[in-house]
Amino acid sequence: MTNPITATPNRVEHQLTDKGYVPVYTTAVVEQPWSSYSSDDHGVWATLFERQQQVLVGRASDEFLRNQRAMGMTPDRIPKFDDLNAVLRKTTGWELVGVEGLLPELTFFDHLANRRFPVTWWIRKPEQLDYLSEPDLFHDLFGHVPLLMNPVFADYMEAYGRGGVKAHGIGPEALVNLTRLYWYTVEFGLIKQADGLRIYGSGIVSSKGESIHCLESAAPNRIGFDLERIMRTRYRIDTYQKTYFVIDSYEQLMEATRPDFTPIYERLAQSDSYPAGNVLDTDTVYHRGTGEGWLNDGDV
Numbered sequence: 001m002t003n004p005i006t007a008t009p010n011r012v013e014h015q016l017t018d019k020g021y022v023p024v025y026t027t028a029v030v031e032q033p034w035s036s037y038s039s040d041d042h043g044v045w046a047t048l049f050e051r052q053q054q055v056l057v058g059r060a061s062d063e064f065l066r067n068q069r070a071m072g073m074t075p076d077r078i079p080k081f082d083d084l085n086a087v088l089r090k091t092t093g094w095e096l097v098g099v100e101g102l103l104p105e106l107t108f109f110d111h112l113a114n115r116r117f118p119v120t121w122w123i124r125k126p127e128q129l130d131y132l133s134e135p136d137l138f139h140d141l142f143g144h145v146p147l148l149m150n151p152v153f154a155d156y157m158e159a160y161g162r163g164g165v166k167a168h169g170i171g172p173e174a175l176v177n178l179t180r181l182y183w184y185t186v187e188f189g190l191i192k193q194a195d196g197l198r199i200y201g202s203g204i205v206s207s208k209g210e211s212i213h214c215l216e217s218a219a220p221n222r223i224g225f226d227l228e229r230i231m232r233t234r235y236r237i238d239t240y241q242k243t244y245f246v247i248d249s250y251e252q253l254m255e256a257t258r259p260d261f262t263p264i265y266e267r268l269a270q271s272d273s274y275p276a277g278n279v280l281d282t283d284t285v286y287h288r289g290t291g292e293g294w295l296n297d298g299d300v
């Protein structure tokens with residue numbers, strides 16, 4: 001008997017054109033081609049995993065670190081989605097699906113709304129350890145998946161997906177407001193623990209430099225979570241964030257997203273957005289950033 005020959009899925013990445021960086025989107029759901037990972041691929045995983053494990057002690061939230069251990073991720077090899085799924089399905093009913101790269105917004109929201117988390121099957125190259133312009137397997141698995149084990153955060157992610165499908169139907173401005181919420185919570189959120197501020201955002205935990213910067217640098221603002229404030233705040237995609245928002249608990253996040261956002265979108269359509277680095281009189285300020293090293297333009 002012969003095994004069927006399965007083609008390796010595509011590695012869909014951004015393209016550099018004469019107009020600069022152009023993101024490329026793909027919708028396919030693919031099997032993780034685990035046996036096709038090279039020793040370089042496993043080596044990149046091992047290097048990044050061990051480095052971040054050290055950096056995140058005392059910096060990542062207890063919940064993140066505990067769940068990462070409970071899932072059985074180890075540095076010695078790239079985890080198999082099937083193994084992680086066996087644990088996730090039992091714990092919160094989420095599952096990982098393999099994808100080839102960035103997804104169109106509506107496809108992404110639809111996955112989340114159905115408790116499926118899309119994970120890029122390929123991992124960055126050894127020369128890209130410190131920076132990559134788009135999500136890869138390390139960011140998606142190491143950064144996003146551990147908190148899907150937390151029942152409240154898992155519900156928040158599903159609610160976000162449903163909210164995304166709805167905002168997509170309302171229009172591009174609503175989508176901009178909602179995307180800022182994802183950015184400042186799921187990707188770049190901080191949480192207040194009894195022993196101090198900690199990281200839970202995936203964009204931070206998968207970056208050595210930003211893991212240190214977000215907590216220890218005097219440059220950025222650290223401000224209390226406020227839903228509408230966040231929905232009005234622009235952000236950075238090319239530098240560390242100028243502002244990090246701090247939640248008290250995952251429950252606070254879930255509660256804030258329970259109401260229908262439609263009236264909020266209507267209200268925000270009449271208001272200007274805030275620059276990424278602004279501090280408002282109404283903010284709960286944990287730390288007012290010095291602004292050192294900030295670029296004046298480039299907020300999106």
Ligand SMILES: [Fe+2]
Pocket residue numbers: 135139140144187202203
């Ligand atoms: Fe992400």
